Amino acid sequence: MKKYSLLFLLIPMVFYSQEKLDVYFDFDKYDLNEPGLKKINSWIAEGKNYEVTKLYGFCDWKGTNQYNDTLAMKRVYTVYNFLKQSKIDVKKEIEIRGFGEDFVQSGVQEENRRVTIIFQEKKEIPIVVTSEQKLKDKVKGSKVGDLIRLPNFYFFNNSAKIVPKSQPILYDLLCLMNDNPKLKIEIQGHICCKLPSDIDAVSTARARAIFNFLVINKVDRKRLSFKGYGVTRPIHPIPEKNTQEEDDNRRVEIMIVAN
Numbered sequence: 443m444k445k446y447s448l449l450f451l452l453i454p455m456v457f458y459s460q461e462k463l464d465v466y467f468d469f470d471k472y473d474l475n476e477p478g479l480k481k482i483n484s485w486i487a488e489g490k491n492y493e494v495t496k497l498y499g500f501c502d503w504k505g506t507n508q509y510n511d512t513l514a515m516k517r518v519y520t521v522y523n524f525l526k527q528s529k530i531d532v533k534k535e536i537e538i539r540g541f542g543e544d545f546v547q548s549g550v551q552e553e554n555r556r557v558t559i560i561f562q563e564k565k566e567i568p569i570v571v572t573s574e575q576k577l578k579d580k581v582k583g584s585k586v587g588d589l590i591r592l593p594n595f596y597f598f599n600n601s602a603k604i605v606p607k608s609q610p611i612l613y614d615l616l617c618l619m620n621d622n623p624k625l626k627i628e629i630q631g632h633i634c635c636k637l638p639s640d641i642d643a644v645s646t647a648r649a650r651a652i653f654n655f656l657v658i659n660k661v662d663r664k665r666l667s668f669k670g671y672g673v674t675r676p677i678h679p680i681p682e683k684n685t686q687e688e689d690d691n692r693r694v695e696i697m698i699v700a701n
Contacts, residue, residue, distance in 0.1 A: 460495070460594075460610050463559040465521060466552055469502075472516035474524060482521075482559075486528055493531040496560035497522055498613065499540040502551050507542055514540035521557045539617065546658050560610045577614055581625065584698045589630070592694045602647035612655055615696075619661045626700035629653055629668040634682060634691035636673050646670025648694065667699070 463485055465478045474482070485492075499514035518538055525532055547554050580590045592615065596605045604612065619625060631649035649668035657663050673680055678687040 460560060460562045461607065462610060463561065464553075464556050465559065467517055467555045467557070469551075469555065470505075470513070472513060472520050474520060482524065482528075486530060491531075491564045492561045493533055493564055494525055494536060494559055494561045495533045496537040496539070496558075496610070496613075498558040498560070499542075500545055500554055500556050500558070501543050502554040503543045503547060505543075507544070511540055511542035514542045517555075517557045521559065525559075537617070539613075541659075544660050546655070560613075577611075578618055578621075581618060581622065581698070581701070584701060586698050586701060588698045589695045590698070592696065595694050596692075597648055600644060602644065602651045604651065612652070615652070616656060616659050616661065619656060619665065622701070624700060625698075626665045627667075628697040628699055629666065630695045630697060631668070631670040632675060632691060632693050632695070633673055634676070634688040635680070643670065645672050652694065 463481070465474070465481055467473075467478065468475050497518045499516075499518035501510035501514050501517075503510075505513070515538075518540055522532070522536075522538070543554075577590065577593070584590065592611055595608045595611050597603060597608075598605060619627075629649045629652050631645035631647075633645045633648075646669065649670050653663075653666055653668040656666055673691070676682075677690045677693075680691070682688045682691060
């Protein structure tokens with residue numbers, strides 16, 4: 443496992459917590475409709491210190507792939523221009539993606555015609571600063587066998603259902619796989635708070651859920667594998683002493699198989 447040194451400097455700095463907002467579009471349109479305008483304006487009216495970091499565009503399955511890819515990007519730039527005109531803080535290195543129809547389609551067609559705004563509220567609080575880099579930078583500097591933890595990735599209790607605030611990390615991982623076609627990984631699930639003798643399939647189900655998400659979104663399954671380790675590889679001894687140790691043990695990691 444690659445080890446990253448920690449810089450324990452307790453200083454005031456900006457803390458980020460990612461969230462998302464979905465804005466829906468009319469069929470075959472890329473102009474903001476009245477409900478979409480109302481939703482964005484209500485979000486802006488909250489008056490919080492938001493910074494937009496990513497814009498993802500989506501379409502339903504009607505039409506050709508090429509047409510839907512173009513339409514998805516038109517929707518993205520409609521939202522981008524509206525945010526800029528509204529003086530919303532848009533990150534200089536903002537990530538813009540159009541997924542067209544190549545994503546997990548909802549059974550409700552209206553939900554597929556959308557732009558997802560991923561943003562973060564900036565708060566000035568003291569935190570422990572570490573030298574750990576973003577997921578993309580970690581993978582870029584990794585070698586075969588290295589383990590990389592997916593940060594702030596959580597599931598509902600005793601379930602393989604991912605909590606909404608962790609959804610952006612799934613897309614981070616999807617984009618990482620798309621941007622690095624030679625990358626192969628094993629998705630590893632871990633849990634906390636149980637004895638090694640306890641029978642528990644949750645860690646495997648959680649790793650499988652991420653595997654299925656990537657496969658459904660067109661990542662070649664030959665580049666992926668998954669495994670649940672239960673509580674056999676804890677970071678902290680079991681039973682854990684506090685909730686922080688529980689969170690550390692309850693994690694998802696990817697192991698670099700090829701890079």
